[in-house]
Amino acid sequence: MANNNFALVTGGASGMGRLAAQNLAKKGMKVAILDINADGLQETAEGYDNIFAYQVDVTDTDAVFKTVETIVAEHGNLYRVMHAAAIMPYGKILDHDAKDIIRVMDINYGGMVNITKATLPYLLDSNAGEMIVFSSMLGVMPVLATGAYSASKFATSAFVEIMSEEHKNSGITFVCVCPPAVKTPLLQQAKDTIWPKILDENPPISPEEVLEAVEKAVKKGEFWVFPGKGTRIGAVMRRLFPRNIWKHIHKVEGW
Template identity: 60%
Template sequence: MAFKGNVVLITGAGSGMGQLAAWRLAAGGAKVAALDINEKGLAQTAEGKPGIKAYVVDVTDAEAVNRVVAQAEQDLGPFDRVINAAAIMPFGKLLEQPTEQIRRLMDINYGGLVNVSKATLPGMLKRGKGDFVSFSSMLGQMPTLFTGAYAATKFAVSCYTEVLYHENRDQGVRFVCVCPPAVKTPLLQQAVDTVWPKILDANPPIKPEEVLDALEVSLEKGEFWCLPGKGTRIGYIMRRLLPNAVWKEVHKAEGC
């Protein structure tokens, strides 16, 4: 594992990727501040894990995030890694999705990242060390039908994290933006329960363990973009070189 520090802060730690990351890092001896709005999920994350301390917070509330981050740092110490995994994932046609749902997607998936970065990154930069990890998605690189609102949030995550990295490069903090394909977590079920694009059936969802393994490799190699999963890197390149060909395949898969 590329982590050499002592204290980690993880958002979205009440389930899925954030929960698994918390368990892994705690098992390795780290002290973990687990943040989520899901109190029940957080209790499960921390149960029987003395290295994990749960903090219930809504990441869309900047003042609440600031308070919890300050409290967690007082409780556990300065952060050596921050993982932004909080997200929701309903799909649907853009003109059919409720406007409030689209705004909520952006508030959580992107706005939460902004709030956490403002609360944690200045201290990491001042100390000149640490890891700042954002979970985006391949849909934040290559959108498809029925995923427009969610993909827009992940494009925002990718852009924000990339610029954040370049504005603060060579100051001791390692930045990684993780862009996996579909991952087998409870988050994916939100999409399945709404509208599932047929193009995503081309490859089965990968395991979250594969994503976290790839994250550690990217950190070790000093790679900003982490692209887990078979064919993900090819898709990333295709989107840039042949966007019209990619959209042709999307429409073909959906039969429209």
């Protein structure tokens, strides 16, 4: 049976995951937070007696499944799953080390597969719940020098969309969040590598704005979430006029 007062949030040691977990905790929900960063997890949970930290590497399939089993055994069945764990190094494909590219896919896509596969059966058992996965606008509209990250997010968007269609009448609300640049530590990770000029056309939005859009989508039962000004239109333009989009990107980048 679903416990609609219990959530699991990945990437809980910082950024979007931290804010999401703390927001839910402030609403009175119990929240299990997962991350590989133990210190960050403790910082997120500090001052909250309803946030419970679990250190785990999302790329470790066995560890993820075991951790989720432990969480359910200790706190009851899940209702909301929010997967926000990711890394975001940028770089031209030729300049980006092959092992690093694969690592991005392992964490951003493989980690998402592990988390959704480990948690979805519990939601299905209850015929209720919310599966919220963070993808990216770069998983809809790619730009130069983001090959590894964009590929991982395209894969994420496709996987979650198909998963939602395969369980259309399950009672579960599936949400795929595709934000533009967001003011979190993840953004600085990208800027520390290479920063495409095209991304400066729109200033980064706040994580609060993203989470507000998520909550609205959940209430309306909407699958795609495009927070920020112009993102939904951008997604449509990408589908209709991809060559025009690429011409503009090349003009801005100068190569």
